[in-house]
Amino acid sequence: MDFLAEGFRRAWGLLVAGDSEVYGIALLTLKVAVVATVISCTVGLPLGYFLATRRFWGRRAALTMVNTALAFPTVVVGLLLYGLLSRRGPLGGLGWLYTWQAIVVGDVLLALPIAAALSAAAIQGVDPRIRRTAETLGAGSWRTAWTVAREARFALAAVITAAFGQVVAEIGAAMIVGGNIRGSTRTLTTAVALYTAQGDFGLALALGLVLLILALVVNIALQVLQGRGHA
Amino acid sequence: MLELRGIRHRYEGRVVLDLEQFTVPHTGTVAVVGHNGAGKSTLLRLLALLETPTEGQVLWNGAVVPRRPPASLRRRVTLVEQRPILFRGTVRENLEYGLQVRDMGRNAANGIIGDVVDRLGLQSLLSRRRHELSDGEVQRVAVARALALRTDVLLLDEPASSADRAAAGALYRALAAERAARPFAVCIASHQLEDAYRYADDIRALADGRLSPVTPENLFRVELPAGDGVKTARVGSIELVVMTDRAGPVVVAVPPTDIFVSREPLPSSARNVLRGRVTGLAIEHRGAGVHVRADMGGVELVAAVTAEAARDLALTPGGTVVFSFKATAVQVF
Numbered sequence: 001m002d003f004l005a006e007g008f009r010r011a012w013g014l015l016v017a018g019d020s021e022v023y024g025i026a027l028l029t030l031k032v033a034v035v036a037t038v039i040s041c042t043v044g045l046p047l048g049y050f051l052a053t054r055r056f057w058g059r060r061a062a063l064t065m066v067n068t069a070l071a072f073p074t075v076v077v078g079l080l081l082y083g084l085l086s087r088r089g090p091l092g093g094l095g096w097l098y099t100w101q102a103i104v105v106g107d108v109l110l111a112l113p114i115a116a117a118l119s120a121a122a123i124q125g126v127d128p129r130i131r132r133t134a135e136t137l138g139a140g141s142w143r144t145a146w147t148v149a150r151e152a153r154f155a156l157a158a159v160i161t162a163a164f165g166q167v168v169a170e171i172g173a174a175m176i177v178g179g180n181i182r183g184s185t186r187t188l189t190t191a192v193a194l195y196t197a198q199g200d201f202g203l204a205l206a207l208g209l210v211l212l213i214l215a216l217v218v219n220i221a222l223q224v225l226q227g228r229g230h231a
Numbered sequence: 232m233l234e235l236r237g238i239r240h241r242y243e244g245r246v247v248l249d250l251e252q253f254t255v256p257h258t259g260t261v262a263v264v265g266h267n268g269a270g271k272s273t274l275l276r277l278l279a280l281l282e283t284p285t286e287g288q289v290l291w292n293g294a295v296v297p298r299r300p301p302a303s304l305r306r307r308v309t310l311v312e313q314r315p316i317l318f319r320g321t322v323r324e325n326l327e328y329g330l331q332v333r334d335m336g337r338n339a340a341n342g343i344i345g346d347v348v349d350r351l352g353l354q355s356l357l358s359r360r361r362h363e364l365s366d367g368e369v370q371r372v373a374v375a376r377a378l379a380l381r382t383d384v385l386l387l388d389e390p391a392s393s394a395d396r397a398a399a400g401a402l403y404r405a406l407a408a409e410r411a412a413r414p415f416a417v418c419i420a421s422h423q424l425e426d427a428y429r430y431a432d433d434i435r436a437l438a439d440g441r442l443s444p445v446t447p448e449n450l451f452r453v454e455l456p457a458g459d460g461v462k463t464a465r466v467g468s469i470e471l472v473v474m475t476d477r478a479g480p481v482v483v484a485v486p487p488t489d490i491f492v493s494r495e496p497l498p499s500s501a502r503n504v505l506r507g508r509v510t511g512l513a514i515e516h517r518g519a520g521v522h523v524r525a526d527m528g529g530v531e532l533v534a535a536v537t538a539e540a541a542r543d544l545a546l547t548p549g550g551t552v553v554f555s556f557k558a559t560a561v562q563v564f
Contacts, residue, residue, distance in 0.1 A: 129316040136279050137329035137380065138306035150319055 003201060010202025011209050022203070026210045029188040032100055033168040033214075036107035040163050043108075044115025045156065049145055051116065052123035053131065063120065069113030074106075074172030081106050081177050098179035103187065106173030111163040118162060122155030123148060157222050164218055168211065188214070232257045232416060233278055233308065233384050238287035240273060240440075248273050248284075248440045255384055260410070260417040262431035266450065270440040271420035272313060275386045278418060279310035306333065308384040313392060313420075315373030317361040322353065322372050325361075329380045347375040350405035366393035374402055378409055387419045403430050438482040443564065448522075448533040449485040461502070461558055467530040472502040474558040481563050489560035490534035492523055493553045494544060501555035505532065509550050512541065525552050 014022050051063055083089050085097040085105075096102045130151050134144040149156060171189040178185035180194055188211040195204035233255040240248040248270045255261055255278060263271050276282045277289060280300045289296040291304060309329070317325050326347070330340040348354055351371050356364065364372065370393045377385055385406075391399035406417060407430070421427055427434050436443035438450050453464040453471070457478040464471045464483055473483060491497065496504050507527035514521055521541040523534045534554055536544075546552060 127316055129312060129314070130318065132276075132281055132310075132312070133316055133318070134328075135281060135305065136308075136310045137376065138302060138309070138332045139328075140302045140332075143332060147318060 007201045007205040011206035014206040022206055025186050025188055025191050032103050036104045036167045037164045040108045040111035041115045041160055044112045045119045047116040048119025049123050052120040066113050066117045070117055074110055074170055077109050078106055078173030078176030100185055102177040103174045106177050107167040107170055111166045114166055115159055115163045118159040122152045126151045154226050157226050161219055161222050168215055232292055234290040236288045238284045241285045255416050255418050258414040258416055259432040262427035262434045263420045263437055264427050265437035269437040271437055272388050275310055275388050275420055279308055279386050280305050307382055309377045309380050309382045310386040311373045311377045313388040317369055321358050321360055323357045326376050326379055343379050347379045350408055351375045367398055384416045389421055448487045451483050453483055454480055468528040469530050471561055472558040473561045475563040477563045484562045485556055487533045487535035489556050491555040492534045492536050496553050502558040503556045505554045509546050509548050509552050
């Protein structure tokens with residue numbers, strides 16, 4: 001048990017001292033997570049609305065595909081992305097392998113199905129009269145979608161939280177396409193794995209605590225946003 | 232102005248509306264009456280351009296409406312559903328919604344909202360939210376929200392179903408005031424015949440998704456036995472004697488003008504003689520006669536008599552009455 005207490009003491013010391021490595025890793029993680037969440041939700045939420053509200057041939061298959069993608073193993077996504085981004089791969093010319101952009105792409109691939117599938121479920125939960133009423137009052141497609149989304153905003157905020165949670169806690173793809181390079185692509189999760197393996201339990205714990213605080217702050221921020229809404 | 236032509240509309244393969252033609256004129260109030268499930272709400276959704284008919288066409292001023300009607304066309308017609316819903320936000324924000332969509336300036340919008348709020352007595356509700364309103368209040372706000380848009384066609388699905396008599400009266404008076412101020416068409420779906428007679432210029436009946444060839448009162452869905460000639464159809468606790476070759480599930484109608492009204496049974500050739508109690512007397516919209524509603528042992532029938540005859544018979548709500556009609560008067564379709 002001593003090593004645990006020692007670990008916490010070390011973690012607290014690093015956080016209070018403003019250790020540059022800890023905060024550098026935290027900032028990179030935040031940057032990657034925010035960019036990946038914004039991209040996946042910008043694409044995924046409208047996709048979810050489309051799947052929930054439009055009737056078209058193949059809709060059921062599309063929904064099944066999106067739901068299946070929810071269970072994609074992160075290392076497999078990382079592996080496939082590695083194949084695409086490696087020098088011999090079709091996207092090798094981008095030179096993104098072992099960059100933070102590669103981690104963002106991997107995270108987007110993993111968070112997009114979450115954003116699409118859960119937002120489709122959230123929109124399907126909105127009373128269909130809301131959409132009909134918006135339309136009969138003269139709203140165009142965008143205004144109607146906005147009106148429906150407003151009704152589902154608690155659920156949609158939860159979707160964004162889930163997407164952020166997936167991205168911030170992701171390790172498999174980040175490790176494979178990011179390479180865990182110090183000062184460049186080392187995120188909180190890959191760093192925790194590395195320092196634990198190296199036996200630097202205090203640093204790993206400090207980074208783990210930062211990860212928890214990050215997730216907590218984002219969740220609180222979203223709950224505050226939700227709380228502002230009235231019926 | 233707004234017309235449905237050759238409509239066969241299906242839900243999951245089942246035909247729910249089958250109309251050769253249905254027209255909403257430029258002005259005036261059309262009432263569509265019928266039982267629950269007769270197809271009234273579906274009809275209104277097609278007229279509101281919210282659904283595309285499975286077969287047939289919707290026409291606006293003679294031109295076919297495309298499958299995805301442009302917003303400019305959709306904004307000329309609006310529907311208040313039977314159980315309307317308000318958006319998140321206050322009553323005022325709900326009233327502003329359609330006007331904002333039309334990019335109306337704040338001053339003009341405030342003027343229009345002020346008008347409808349006064350007409351429907353909504354002043355005290357403006358800052359409330361939907362969970363703070365009763366069903367009747369939601370219905371009034373929804374009608375006000377639609378009225379504020381000043382569309383060419385206003386479609387109302389059972390607009391007074393959650394309202395008490397006073398609120399229903401206020402609602403119909405507001406409609407009348409709006410109609411006096413500008414020409415537009417109103418189409419009301421209702422199962423309340425009394426309202427239809429009181430406020431509509433034209434009444435049409437729907438039964439099982441089809442327009443009834445006879446007036447809308449006294450429509451019943453029955454099961455007729457096989458065979459030719461005189462048959463008995465059970466409607467609730469009463470039996471109707473019918474002359475027809477039809478069998479199986481049909482709709483029967485007794486035209487109110489074919490019913491003899493008396494205080495006591497009269498010796499006659501009428502095979503249907505029903506004794507009951509008067510439940511209401513309604514003077515027709517144009518003042519041509521009186522509709523006598525009577526409860527015949529749990530089944531309501533309506534008979535049409537002249538105002539003079541109603542006076543001579545001293546018909547009053549609660550009083551006994553006898554309705555008589557021949558088997559051949561019962562129409563089957």
